[in-house]
Amino acid sequence: MFFFAHWSYAQTDRCGAVNHHRDDHRMAPVQGFESWMLEKQRVLAEQFPQRNAADPMEIPVVFHIIHNGEAIGSGKNISDEQILSQLEVLNEDFQRQNEDAINTRQQFLSVAADFGIKFVMAKQDPEGNATNGITRTQTDITSFGINSSAQTALKSLSYWNSEDYLNIWVANLSGQLLGYASWPETDIPGPGAPSAPTEDGVVIDFTVCGSNAKGNFPTIDPTYNLGRTLSHEIGHFFGLLHIWGDGGCGVDDFCGDTPDQSSQTTTSCDQLQDNPPFSCETLDQYENFMDYTPDACMNMFTADQKSRVEVVLEFSPRRASLLSSPGLVEPNFEDNAIRLVAIPSPKSVSCAAAMPLVLEVRNVGTNEVNSMMVELTFGEYEAQNTIENLKLAPGENKILSTTLLGLPEGEKELTAIVTRVNNEDNDAIVVGRLKKTILVDQSEAEMPFYTAFNSASIVSEGWIPFPENSNNQWEGGQTTDQEWAALLRSGSTMVNHLISPLILLSETDSLTITFETQRTVSGTSETDLNLWISNDCGASETLIYSANSSDLKPSEEHKKWVRHYVDISPFQEQEVRLDFACANPNGGTLYLREFRIFEKGKHQLKAELEESIILDPQKDDILPRFVLSTSGSLPIQYALVYELEEEGPIYLKLMAMDGRLLQQYQKQNTLQGSIPIDLNNLASGYYLLEINSLKGRTVKRLFQP
Template sequence: MQLPQNQNRKETPEQFEKWIQSKREERKFLRAFGTQQTVLKIPVVFHVIHDGSPVGSGSNISESHIIDQVRILNEDFRRMNADTTETPSMFSNIAADSEIEFVLAKQDPEGLATDGIVRILGSQDVYRPDQEVRLMAESYWPHDDYLNIYVTDLSGANLGYAQFPFSNLSGIATELENYSRTDGVVLDYKWVGTNLSTGSFDSYGRTATHEIGHWLGLRHIWGDGGCGFDDYCNDTPEAGGSSTGCSTNKTTCESQDMIQNYMDYTDDVCMNLFTVCQKERMRTVLENSPRRVSLLTSHGLLEPIQTVNDLGIRSIVSPIQSDCMDDVTPRTEIRNYGTNSITSYEVLLKVNNVVIETISESNTLEPGQTRIVSFSPITLEAQISNEITFEVSQVNGTSDQNSLNDQKNRLLSPFNIVEAPYYENFESNMDYFRITETGEESQWEIAAASYTTTDNQAAKAGFYEQTKNFGVRDFLLTSSIDLTGINSARITFNYAYAPRLQENQSDYFLDGLMVLISTDCGETYSDENILFERYGYSLKTANETSSSFFPIGKSMWDEISLNITRFVGQPNVQVAIVGVNGGGNNIYVDDLFVGNANLKEYDLGIKDISNISVVSCEQNTNSSLEIRNYGYATIDEMTLQVNANEETQEFIFNNLGLRSGESDNISLDISEFTVDGSNQFDIQITSVNGEQDQQAINNSVSFDVLIDQSEDYFPLKEDFLYPKWTTFSPDGTNQFDNMT
């Protein structure tokens, strides 16, 4: 029974205590007017994250165990437990009925009937307590509406843990959101409900009582310190430390310890009370704290209002953000939320509140089933915002009986097509869009990010504090860019990223950065059009850090240049910089340029040469030459001239089909030129597509090969890449050498 897990949050215990104190005063005042509910009910969902064992064995615990646990919680919190008689008389007058009850959820997040138990095959068999992010990502119901209790096999001797609540003071909204995905209680399966073979002591289900105590704001009875440390409750005596076992007459800090309190570490069998003060704290939290107070009015507490004919709009599939004049094809996901089979239905599409199309279909949807409904392509007006609405209008030839889920809207920004070049430095313009795959709020924001100047601003994907939606792609979109009228094109940008320093990196998801291109007005970003993709450590531009990453100076940034000449001629190109959330650290992107690459028409270069040993004891030397098209024209033919030992020969290569920015490896047999001893080779590109190459600087390579047939013990495996062509380039650089 450990500490709450969010101990390093920014809201300090002192701030929280000050807040709870003021709320307790308010409660007393309100109670005087009799305006408070008496019994507060909390809807609970148990997520059983198991190892594949059949239901009822191992970590896949039975339903009866869960029902037993709920019974124990209700008895303990209502002081209806059979062992109230064990409370020492000196504490019995302050032992309290908390008037808090727990109810297995009756409705799931979508309003469908549930037994409040979700069973998920975990991605791993055993979870460490610091893997809460991973564990909770396996199954999630909104924490505003449910107390999420995760049951799994916790590593070591861990029984359970919980997240402490937050105040509703202003200024903590961001932090509150950051912790939204790890709220709840985690229990080792062996300690759920009654279990008399748990080992060190028998389980009477009080691990859950203790952890929910934390989740409702209670601190350990000994104040997590010695005498003089406070649990912020005056009716619990000070204690010198935790108590284990069942030492009923233990005295520390000059008074008898309340080892019977659920917030001690005593064996389950010896625990039996919460105090009046603890009751007040828990109820204060439940009535005021964000993500707690909303539970009291959660639909999870209510019987599902399931009607016979109830078709609902579940999600909007398309459009996500259409940004050019082309047609979009609206699509929506519908679901049968009713009890009847649905055999026919009508769904409307509205644009700016005007019905555009009504689709009537005769498909069978059993209760719970979903289906995608596609509408005809439409053309949206360019200069205005467009609101797309999907609406269920008829089910089984009659009107739908539950209007709450019949409609969903999406507002699309006005179109904006810009001619290349497009440039965004995130200082003042707003020529970009931020959206997520899931329609939730985008994590891209504008933030200070020191580059060559300290007041520089950049786009920031703040994944350090993001504990939601792992793996979700978060898009930063350019306007639609017209790439007609230029011969070559490129994307350049700078980015900065420091991986998060973790004890065990593999326990966290990897942050990622991708660059994608859409040529259909942002409707699809096909994986074929991924131009750039890096994850985790390969994304790193600065040293890993355990704090929230902020770049300091240019050395922490990487410059990326991508050749997109193959998209030249397209009138609507949208570039997406995509952050993939791994909850690791922040990614910054700045100075995004999309425009003319100013490439020469014919510019083929030798990028690398390999398979040539410095010393070779055999004469059949096959070299592999990597050539790259640094120009914009597609190159089909190349003439290569090889000079060696005063001999010259030309090689012609055909059907290369090398597009702008592409590389190819060609093999060249140079064995017939070699003689025993030192061989000097010069290789040069002399023509491209029958024309002269327009940039000579990267056209030739020179190297030596030493042939020595007498040394047969020489290590043949040692293949040096010798030398690279850049040795022969005066400034050692080429503008687009790093274009991928």
């Protein structure tokens, strides 16, 4: 991986982008990403051989200020003036209008580039209201690290749709970390997916936001005091690598006009001017914004870096959409304007060949809306749909069922755009765009249905984790005891779904789901697991079971798994899909295994062992009666029924076949009675039951169906 490096200047971690992507487990492989980049650069050159636009491309930004209750302008709650000074720095650096551009050395003047990008404070928020592009959120959390749970905790405090806004979170970062950024989204297949949409953006420490060259801001760090940390991190956001390639002379940043460099540059500006670094047989380009020099030493991007950014802004979905964001438009819309709020149907995962398209719309104009035209694309499907007789008053929301969509199998993006309102072109067209990724899966399973989740690939067992690009999706893994299960790690406030294949249920009035859970404890956040069922290919779902944090973790130390039972008899003879839905913000890891659906009648069990158990053959002493019984229906209940010849203790141990102790029971000063044995939280298979009394010891083998 080309990003993975760690650097310090005066004990400061200038950039955490590398560790951010390592922790996120989502960095695209080098070869895959660079192949994508080369191909898109070729396409771009063919389509637009002359790309010298007169006007810069505008990117709407929102600064999310995360503080602990300080007054505006003090501590972490930095002032509007400090934020605007940072915006000014960005526009100067990305358009090469920075005053210190005159410090670019002669050797690199010919490759210094104006990116033609202008950053604009968002003019309207996601709801269509006027905004200055700044949010302020108070929290009790005093600092944020770079691991996945810390990232989620930070970004869930305040977030705007990353397709429409460049989210910049300004907070107190733990340790000496100054910032990190998300990598751009591509269409590379396989594991190289980007961060989840809800976590896409840039994070910087509050002490490096803004420039002391543009005002007196006491909280700004004395070394990183010109706003270049954000210029550097936004470079990563647009697909730029560190100039030394995060390696030695043999590692590239894939820009021909940035000379190979042995490592990051960490010395002061005075030292650099007196003794310019020379490595890899070339002069180091330490003034590049993607190096690690102090802010005062940085002053340029290059033409090849610009070429990479142009590709990302043209072909990376969540970067390209920024250029037509509603955040760029003042909220004083035309008389006739409609905002698309949501696409409730189709659901994100569907199995139907055709599903109704349901839109939630809002009248954000000043006139009553009676008709609108929506253009739809879904894979190869394209259509125009006119909806009439709306009678939608200004400011009013409405749910509209518009048309029947044909859904070919596979994962595709559904796009809806409002093009006409009240028979007039929608001049504020940007308010009418909405996208949604939909997976159509029609694979089917029959009864009896069983999944052990005993491998790293839960998809191979017919289950679908969704959303696929979630920062913390369901996956296959092992517990601390090396037992396989489906698991959801701590760290995501997003609801993550684990969806079964279609299952054709049996014709019986007695159907039961069982599954087992285990939960490691971390933090204090609650974790709720909900099980939904759909019999209409996901158009609607019914909640059939819910378990909270205490339900998911065994209450007794000798138990490792909790078994859950859900009656689904009302759905007999129906084709259903099951959906485990869970958000796990800071609740340790949740494990799920041994999912099965069966007819209860087939599992009624009467297991009696009417036999004498010889405790000591030499003395011919016996334990007269040993009976294992069940209730005949779920849950199965076993009990040891005993009679002793003389009063005394009796001890029971339930063990795995390899001798591991699973449960133990004892009674003192007893003559007869029964001891319950709980096998319901154990997987199907054989177990050993060891019985000890004053007369001796015996071991019996048990079978759990």
